[in-house]
Amino acid sequence: MNDGWDPGAPGILRLPSGRLVRGRGLRRPLPEGPEPGFALYLLGREPAPADWEFRWLRWPDFRLPADRRACAAALREAWERAGRERVEVACGGGYGRTGTALACLAVLDGVPAREAVGYVREHYARRAVETPWQRRFVTRFNP
Secondary structure (H helix, E strand, C coil), X not given: CCCCCCCCXXXXXXXXXXXXXXXXXXXXXXXXXXXXXXXXXXXXXXXXXXXXXXXXXXXXXXXXXXXXXXXXXXXHHHHHHHCCCCEEEEECCCCHHHHHHHHHHHHXXXXXXXXXXXXXXXXXXXXXXXXXXXHHHHHCCCC
């Protein structure tokens, strides 16, 4: 799959490199338009099957990932794949865990870690990265 996301579609974050990633909340209906080629799901329990390839990270609501090494590897995979296919990052609501992961993708893309939360709040959602420990996770994220 070489077709990317529509940059004007809801939930699309454009990283400085031009990569596009869709963030969303899984409690809301699937948006209209193309499906992801790959998704990273950040949930406390395993998600339902999907019609596309996905990776699940155990990440309880309002908390941090259970396995930080697996999280770093999954984020790196999502960032790399976003250069050539449609990648989606999602949690239940689409703000806390999703925003945290998107901010880490911004760090991988070259945004300084101390600026990544602000970048995602400006370009994705003002509510992104909901807790102080999620903000700290981003500022300490070392790819």
